[in-house]
Amino acid sequence: MTEMKDKPLSRFLDELAGKQATPGGGSAAALMGAQAAALVSMVCNLTIGKPKYAEVEAELVALLRESEQLREDLTGMIKADIEVFDRLMACYALPKAGDAEKAVRNAQIQAALRVATEVPLACAGACAKAIALSRVAAEKGNLGVISDAGVAVMAAYAGLKSAALNVQINAAALKDRAFAEAKLAELDEIMRHAEDESGAVYRIVQAKL
């Protein structure tokens, strides 16, 4: 089967819009994060090597390495979200005729929900990192492509807020409340400064237009 990232953009959008539950919002969140990382890379690529920006070159070379790693991670999460959601749906479809079947089904669902909480949490963390990288791009990048740092931060913020919804849904269905509360606390920590920080980066860009 063709992996999602190898399908044409228009095909991804068709499948996103379609009657199947996957790909859904979790994959869209990862793609927004991947676009954010890609745009940070673009700002680096159009700054590095320009004599006018020689002073920040070393910093942007390091930034590019981070943004490209992050782009790879987030691109992988497009697929990870589909796998985890498909697995969860398969668990809900397990037979539940007797007590034994019910017990097996419930255990499987709970195991799948753990992964379905952790995968979007990792996406949220990666998007928060993309926000941090976009600040460097906005502060140091080539003024000719500075708006792309502004698009990067908005894409990263949207990816983060989107991934957060999936963490919250799946954590709510977990019976292991200690695990769920720990994951929600991690999410809170990731989210805490995201709104203010993404607004601040966007304003840095606007002030340079």
Added chain:
Amino acid sequence: MTEMKDKPLSRFLDELAGKQATPGGGSAAALMGAQAAALVSMVCNLTIGKPKYAEVEAELVALLRESEQLREDLTGMIKADIEVFDRLMACYALPKAGDAEKAVRNAQIQAALRVATEVPLACAGACAKAIALSRVAAEKGNLGVISDAGVAVMAAYAGLKSAALNVQINAAALKDRAFAEAKLAELDEIMRHAEDESGAVYRIVQAKL
């Protein structure tokens, strides 16, 4: 040449990250808007036909028609942004040796800047429409996929704020200030309620999780 929408997702991300100025933030903005429209369609497709949601079926059938048209429009804008930006770059590369060449070059640049202001303005308008459609999906859609309406509104909002940056940059470079101010006024009108409205839709979704 293969149109961008027909290229694999990973290829789009590679080109977004790369040393070429296109595709850039304008195409990313259009793709975020298209993802928003696609997710509204998904919520419709997973609500229509379910007996539990029979009461809102007619409304969601109408919503789906709108979201699919909007998805088509926004998908087209991925390409439109590349074309308009490439044209603008080609104008800046025109010869400017004497006064005659300079006059031709300036006229061409100004003509390209008008289009480069109108194309992201249309994208901003389409993203604002996606925010409005995501409210209906959040209010009326199947609770099982309601988080996708939340992802839709965040994607649409990020697309809008991203497109706005491109309107602002290109309007700033226009010599025809009356035209530029008129376009910026249109953008303000589009933006006015977008922040509050997208926050409100996100909270509708969160309250239903």
